[in-house]
Amino acid sequence: MECKAINISEKLSLFSDHWSPKVIARMNDYHLKLVKFQGDFVWHAHKETDEVFLVLEGEMTIHFRDKDVAVKKGELFVIPKGTEHKTSAKVECHAMLIEPEGTVNTGEIQDAKTAPVDSWL
Secondary structure (H helix, E strand, O other): OOOOOOOHHHHHOOOOOOOOOEEEEEEOOEEEEEEEEEEEOOOEOOOOOOEEEEEEEOEEEEEOOOOEEEEEOOOEEEEOOOOOEEEEEEEEEEEEEEEEOOOOOOOOOOOOOOOOOOOEO
16 A cells, blocks of 8 residues: 555646546545546436546536536535436536546447546556
């Protein structure tokens, strides 16, 4: 076990690609991931797990079929498992995701924005 604090700003400076979450830590069977994004993602759901977004910089919108939820810097939102959603950001947003190891960013949908699973920084 490495006993060292993780500098989130430093980790964010190591990549620029959008929609490609990077694992920075593991807690039990969960991964803590950093992601940068701008524009619209794809409609998808995660059948087996909730998904947590913690906005570190900027603002994002989580779209549901019946409403939109704005999530600003310093706020978090839990998307219940099985809930269809898509995310978007007008300007680049930086967020932390907390989800089980092996979670595919697009759920069961295969798309150009489907990222490699469990890509570590």
